[in-house]
Amino acid sequence: MVVALVSLMACNKETSDMENQDSIKLIKENPLTYRLPSPRLESDMSAEEVMKKRRSHRHFVSKSIDASDVSQVLWAAYGITQKANHKQLRGGFRTAPSAGALYPLELYLLVDKVNEIEPGVYRYLADGHQIQQTIDHNVKLELSAAALNQKMIHEAPACLFYSAIYERTTEKYGSRGENRYVCMDLGHSAQNVYLQVEALHMGTCAIGAFSDDKVREVMQLPAKEEPLYIMPFGHYYNKREF
Ligand SMILES: Cc1cc2nc3c(=O)[nH]c(=O)nc-3n(C[C@H](O)[C@H](O)[C@H](O)COP(=O)(O)O)c2cc1C
Numbered sequence: 001m002v003v004a005l006v007s008l009m010a011c012n013k014e015t016s017d018m019e020n021q022d023s024i025k026l027i028k029e030n031p032l033t034y035r036l037p038s039p040r041l042e043s044d045m046s047a048e049e050v051m052k053k054r055r056s057h058r059h060f061v062s063k064s065i066d067a068s069d070v071s072q073v074l075w076a077a078y079g080i081t082q083k084a085n086h087k088q089l090r091g092g093f094r095t096a097p098s099a100g101a102l103y104p105l106e107l108y109l110l111v112d113k114v115n116e117i118e119p120g121v122y123r124y125l126a127d128g129h130q131i132q133q134t135i136d137h138n139v140k141l142e143l144s145a146a147a148l149n150q151k152m153i154h155e156a157p158a159c160l161f162y163s164a165i166y167e168r169t170t171e172k173y174g175s176r177g178e179n180r181y182v183c184m185d186l187g188h189s190a191q192n193v194y195l196q197v198e199a200l201h202m203g204t205c206a207i208g209a210f211s212d213d214k215v216r217e218v219m220q221l222p223a224k225e226e227p228l229y230i231m232p233f234g235h236y237y238n239k240r241e242f
Contacts, residue, residue, distance in 0.1 A: 024067040024116050032118060032133035036071035039079060039129075043199045050198045057203025057236040060156040064113040065234055069200055070158055073233060074124050074131070076196030077160065077189050078107050091127030096189040099181035104168040105189060106225055112138045113157035121161075121219065139218050140232075146214035147207055147230055156232030160193060160204075162186060163225035186228050193231055203236035 025035045045053075080092040090103055098104070107124040109131055111117050119138040122131035143161075144153035153159055164186065169177035190206050197204040207230040215227045 024071070027130065028132075032120070032122075032136070033130055034067075034117060034122075035128065035130050036074065037068045039072050039075035040068075045199050047195070050195045054194050054198050055203070056205040057238075058150075058152045058205050059237050059239045060152060060203070060232065060234045061237055062113070062155070063157065063235050064115050065157050065202070067114060067116045069202070070109060070111075070114055070117070071129070072200060073160065073193060073196055074107065074109060075129065076192040078103070078105060078124065078126050079129065080126050094126065096185065096192055098185045098188075099169060099177065100172050102168045102172060103185075104164045104166060104182050105185060105228075106163045106165060108134070108161040108163070108219065110138070110140055110143065110159040110161060112140055112159075135220060142218045143215065143230065146218050147210035150207060150209070152205060153207065153230060153232045157234040158232070160229075160231040160233065161219060161227070162190070162229040162231075163219075163221055163227050165224050166226060167224065183228070190229055190231065193233075197233050202234055204231050204233040206231055 021035065021038050023037055027033050027035050076095055079095050081095055083092040089101055093101065094103060109122045109124060111119050111122065117131075118133070118136075120133050121135035121139060122133050124131055140156070140159055141154050143159070144150060147153055164182050166178055166182055169181050169185075171177075173181055194204060194206070208228075210227070210230065212227055215221075215230075219227065221227060
């Protein structure tokens with residue numbers, strides 16, 4: 001009972017430390033790991049305004065964004081909103097729903113121009129709201145080439161990348177997991193990204209057109225991860241497209 005109480009207090013302390021963190025913190029040099037600032041839960045736009053305004057943006061200005069912006073976007077995509085100890089949940093329930101709460105998605109952040117974060121590729125660790133470096137230099141130009149030369153990937157100051165570990169879902173749901181649920185999970189998460197980015201007065205575009213093999217190579221993906229989406233984001237300018 002006492003042990004349970006002490007560990008509960010420790011857990012609450014950790015939660016409150018994270019809640020109170022308003023700046024980015026370097027927590028490990030190798031691999032380079034940062035704890036991101038806590039997400040803000042208020043915005044100057046209503047959910048309805050954001051949905052009305054949402055559009056895909058493909059032209060980004062060469063202006064740095066803040067660590068608090070990438071923190072917000074990663075949290076909206078797959079952040080933990082309710083801690084839970086069950087192993088399968090990998091930390092807890094998220095901002096996006098997931099079939100069977102199996103959370104098959106893996107998220108990466110490609111950093112080019114983000115204040116206080118070294119350029120490179122980072123895996124998002126939702127438990128603890130951290131990013132951990134997997135590649136120590138900017139690969140957005142190579143990723144752009146692997147995605148039919150869609151220049152917006154190269155131009156944006158930062159980019160989200162989604163992969164999925166299908167077996168997390170197919171072990172339980174078989175072919176239905178493969179044909180439907182993983183991509184449904186992806187859609188929920190990516191829509192959160194669209195709406196969050198809009199609320200930050202920035203823009204993004206979901207990109208599904210790319211060479212799986214080339215993207216896999218550029219991102220140095222583990223064999224069990226399937227590449228699914230690329231979402232560059234940042235401040236944009238409007239250019240008439242249609
Ligand atoms: C599954 C999927 C894949 C997409 N892939 C690309 C892409 O590779 N390149 C691109 O410029 N836009 C891509 N888009 C964005 C669509 O072109 C865009 O959503 C559509 O034109 C409607 O415009 P809106 O998002 O501004 O409403 C994709 C969207 C979805 C849902």
